[in-house]
Amino acid sequence: MPAYETLKRQLSRISDDTAHLIDEAEKITERVDEGFSQWKTTCQIISEQISEETMRVAVVGAIKSGKSTFVNTLFGGDYLKRGAGVVTSIVTRVRTGSRLRATLYLKNWDEINRDIDQASVLLPARKSSAEANHADIRREKDRQILGRALADLAADQLISNDTRSAGSVLLASYLNGYDRVQQVVQADYATVVFGNDRFALHRDFVGDDAMAVYLNDVLLEIDTPGLGEGVEIADCQGSDSPNPLHLAMIQDYLMLAHLTVYVVSSRTGLRQADIRFLSMIRNMGILETVVFVVNCDLSEHESLDDLSEGLRKIEADLSLICPGPQMFAFSALFLLMSQMESDLPQRDRDRLTHWRRETAMVDFASAEQGRFQQYLEQKIRRERTSLLLKNHLERLEIVAGGIGSWIDFNLDLLARDAGGARELADRVHSQRGRLERMKLTVKNTMDGAVSQVKRDLKTAIDRFFDDHADGVVAGVVRFVRSYQVEMHRYDASLLNAGFAKTLYMVFQEFKQALDAHMAETVNPLVIRFVRSQEKNLMGYLDEIAGPYGAMIDEALAQYTNAMDEGKVSKVLESRPIGFGSNLESIRKVAGLSLPPAAATMHYSAQIKTEAVMRFGFYKIVNLVKKTMRKSADKVHQEQFLALASGVKRMKRETERSVLFHLKDYKENIKFQYMLKLADAAATVLYGQMLERFQHHGADLSQLVELISEQRLDKANVSASLERMRSASRSLQDKIGDLKADLGQLNG
Numbered sequence: 001m002p003a004y005e006t007l008k009r010q011l012s013r014i015s016d017d018t019a020h021l022i023d024e025a026e027k028i029t030e031r032v033d034e035g036f037s038q039w040k041t042t043c044q045i046i047s048e049q050i051s052e053e054t055m056r057v058a059v060v061g062a063i064k065s066g067k068s069t070f071v072n073t074l075f076g077g078d079y080l081k082r083g084a085g086v087v088t089s090i091v092t093r094v095r096t097g098s099r100l101r102a103t104l105y106l107k108n109w110d111e112i113n114r115d116i117d118q119a120s121v122l123l124p125a126r127k128s129s130a131e132a133n134h135a136d137i138r139r140e141k142d143r144q145i146l147g148r149a150l151a152d153l154a155a156d157q158l159i160s161n162d163t164r165s166a167g168s169v170l171l172a173s174y175l176n177g178y179d180r181v182q183q184v185v186q187a188d189y190a191t192v193v194f195g196n197d198r199f200a201l202h203r204d205f206v207g208d209d210a211m212a213v214y215l216n217d218v219l220l221e222i223d224t225p226g227l228g229e230g231v232e233i234a235d236c237q238g239s240d241s242p243n244p245l246h247l248a249m250i251q252d253y254l255m256l257a258h259l260t261v262y263v264v265s266s267r268t269g270l271r272q273a274d275i276r277f278l279s280m281i282r283n284m285g286i287l288e289t290v291v292f293v294v295n296c297d298l299s300e301h302e303s304l305d306d307l308s309e310g311l312r313k314i315e316a317d318l319s320l321i322c323p324g325p326q327m328f329a330f331s332a333l334f335l336l337m338s339q340m341e342s343d344l345p346q347r348d349r350d351r352l353t354h355w356r357r358e359t360a361m362v363d364f365a366s367a368e369q370g371r372f373q374q375y376l377e378q379k380i381r382r383e384r385t386s387l388l389l390k391n392h393l394e395r396l397e398i399v400a401g402g403i404g405s406w407i408d409f410n411l412d413l414l415a416r417d418a419g420g421a422r423e424l425a426d427r428v429h430s431q432r433g434r435l436e437r438m439k440l441t442v443k444n445t446m447d448g449a450v451s452q453v454k455r456d457l458k459t460a461i462d463r464f465f466d467d468h469a470d471g472v473v474a475g476v477v478r479f480v481r482s483y484q485v486e487m488h489r490y491d492a493s494l495l496n497a498g499f500a501k502t503l504y505m506v507f508q509e510f511k512q513a514l515d516a517h518m519a520e521t522v523n524p525l526v527i528r529f530v531r532s533q534e535k536n537l538m539g540y541l542d543e544i545a546g547p548y549g550a551m552i553d554e555a556l557a558q559y560t561n562a563m564d565e566g567k568v569s570k571v572l573e574s575r576p577i578g579f580g581s582n583l584e585s586i587r588k589v590a591g592l593s594l595p596p597a598a599a600t601m602h603y604s605a606q607i608k609t610e611a612v613m614r615f616g617f618y619k620i621v622n623l624v625k626k627t628m629r630k631s632a633d634k635v636h637q638e639q640f641l642a643l644a645s646g647v648k649r650m651k652r653e654t655e656r657s658v659l660f661h662l663k664d665y666k667e668n669i670k671f672q673y674m675l676k677l678a679d680a681a682a683t684v685l686y687g688q689m690l691e692r693f694q695h696h697g698a699d700l701s702q703l704v705e706l707i708s709e710q711r712l713d714k715a716n717v718s719a720s721l722e723r724m725r726s727a728s729r730s731l732q733d734k735i736g737d738l739k740a741d742l743g744q745l746n747g
């Protein structure tokens with residue numbers, strides 16, 4: 001059985017050969033034909049997409065559960081830093097490549113400045129300076145202002161290491177890293193590449209928060225077979241990070257993943273953070289793509305019995321969220337060390353030797369690891385082959401079949417004398433009229449269906465974001481309104497640092513809580529909703545198109561009959577026209593993607609600082625005026641009241657901005673994504689229908705003309721056509737064989 005890589009190359013060659021055959025056919029008719037160019041485009045798209053077809057595997061789990069160690073075992077070496085303990089969480093994608101290379105994808109300046117704007121809402125210093133026009137970290141003045149503001153907060157002990165808010169951490173990281181990255185960040189998306197000998201250096205960048213904050217993600221290409229071409233494994237750090245932005249980054253990857261490996265450490269078992277994360281996965285509607293790997297710490301368990309007991313407990317806990325979980329238990333570190341034994345330092349080698357003495361546990365773990373390996377390989381095989389089969393080979397079959405029929409028909413035509421050819425062409429011509437009319441009907445039906453489906457999509461999206469009691473928007477409003485600020489916690493801060501800074505801290509905490517609500521509750525529901533709408537869309541269009549497959553074939557059969565004794569090749573067996581798993585390639589071709597998960601948190605751009613501050617500020621002025629005549633207690637009380645009213649305004653203003661923002665977000669999902677997707681899907685579908693109509697190839701009148709005018713060297717053309725016929729037949733045979741091979745791999 002040939003390997004996937006070989007099959008992929010075969011497919012690509014078939015596609016090129018088919019395109020070549022179309023070129024030759026074009027040469028014979030001496031003209032460019034619409035049908036031919038349609039076919040050629042198909043071949044071209046297939047060639048391009050085959051090499052990009054990627055199966056994505058997400059690896060998630062709590063901090064220090066062994067995700068990086070596990071991913072390393074898949075490539076047999078310490079490529080990803082273990083025990084990194086980085087604060088800035090980044091999705092690291094790893095795949096097999098021709099050489100060792102780390103590519104760091106940087107944010108662009110707009111993204112960075114937007115992050116900064118978001119994080120500095122209500123930051124006292126911003127009020128006077130860059131508020132009207134947005135912050136730009138490239139300006140020295142802006143960096144100074146931000147730096148001073150952060151230093152101020154630190155001096156007042158409002159931010160210390162354990163109370164630092166996500167916002168102030170982000171700002172501090174951006175400022176700290178600026179000097180080192182300013183040369184590489186660009187207005188457009190830029191990358192930094194560490195190849196071969198410099199590979200390990202990428203860790204200095206990724207491992208330093210101040211620089212890592214400038215990254216969108218990281219791709220490692222490893223020059224070992226790994227899991228094979230076209231498989232990408234993503235180490236998703238930070239699934240239990242308190243920073244909702246990290247969760248959003250992971251959600252973006254999970255959305256597109258074909259398989260999710262959830263790593264649980266046997267040392268800790270399932271914890272609250274795991275349950276939360278898994279509930280989120282469930283709400284996203286992708287629990288069925290999840291398998292569990294329990295990373296067994298061999299030092300932690302006294303015996304196999306003890307380990308088994310732990311595993312039973314984990315399985316029972318998991319079952320509450322994910323009934324009948326698919327679970328594998330082995331030690332990632334043990335496996336990795338065994339793989340790299342000769343390169344290990346003595347200390348690790350001793351550890352390995354020590355572990356090996358635990359034969360019962362080691363045997364159990366190896367058996368489990370083997371079981372997992374088998375599972376993974378099968379899963380990859382299936383996923384990749386079905387991507388190739390459904391997305392490409394079946395389309396190629398239609399095109400190759402079509403060009404084959406065209407060759408047959410023209411050979412038949414050439415066998416006639418000029419009169420016979422003319423007569424046949426006339427007959428065919430009237431049949432062609434029928435086909436053209438039918439094409440028009442199909443087009444109209446499709447157009448109608450697309451309008452309808454777009455109307456339905458709009459309605460569904462509006463309803464999802466409506467203000468009904470159990471909707472996400474109402475949920476957010478409830479969250480904002482019921483958020484309680486424990487005022488007494490800010491007593492000291494009010495006295496020492498004053499109103500404005502205290503309000504900033506209050507807002508930071510509030511924003512963090514609200515963002516967490518967005519990431520954990522709103523995003524999964526939105527994602528699930530969008531996925532279900534995508535599914536409806538595809539199903540609906542398929543339903544519309546399905547019957548046309550048979551109708552087109554019937555019309556083509558009549559067309560063939562009209563050519564009576566023209567021994568035209570068999571009509572393709574009727575196959576329903578459909579998308580299969582094409583959604584992803586439709587997105588790719590149309591350049592569409594859902595707004596990133598973090599988009600739900602971008603509401604703070606709408607917050608008008610003055611609206612929150614004005615009242616409080618007025619109070620403060622009053623306060624200062626009266627301070628002289630008041631007791632300390634009284635002053636404190638008034639400060640307290642000022643803060644209380646500031647908080648009230650903050651909540652009201654946030655609610656307003658969130659509502660405004662979600663409306664905007666809704667319209668984006670509608671117009672920038674779903675409706676465009678509907679159009680793109682319909683275009684693809686219509687193209688597939690045209691391809692089918694095209695089955696008997698180009699308009700024949702040109703060739704008949706050439707024959708009757710005797711401008712065509714019949715013998716010559718016949719010889720070319722004969723050559724093409726044998727090429728076409730061998731092509732179709734190859735397609736048949738490849739289909740069988742892929743089918744077998746898939747089975």
Ligand SMILES: Nc1nc2c(ncn2[C@@H]2O[C@H](COP(=O)(O)OP(=O)(O)OP(=O)(O)O)[C@@H](O)[C@H]2O)c(=O)[nH]1
Nearest residue numbers: 063064065066067068069082083085296297331333
């Ligand atoms: N004793 C023991 N240690 C392990 C095992 N697996 C991983 N470790 C160690 O545990 C530490 C954390 O493992 P990582 O693979 O970095 O965990 P992670 O999930 O990637 O951690 P974060 O990326 O920080 O969330 C590392 O020092 C590993 O060497 C194991 O099976 N046994």
Ligand SMILES: [Mg+2]
Nearest residue numbers: 067068084237
């Ligand atoms: Mg890690």
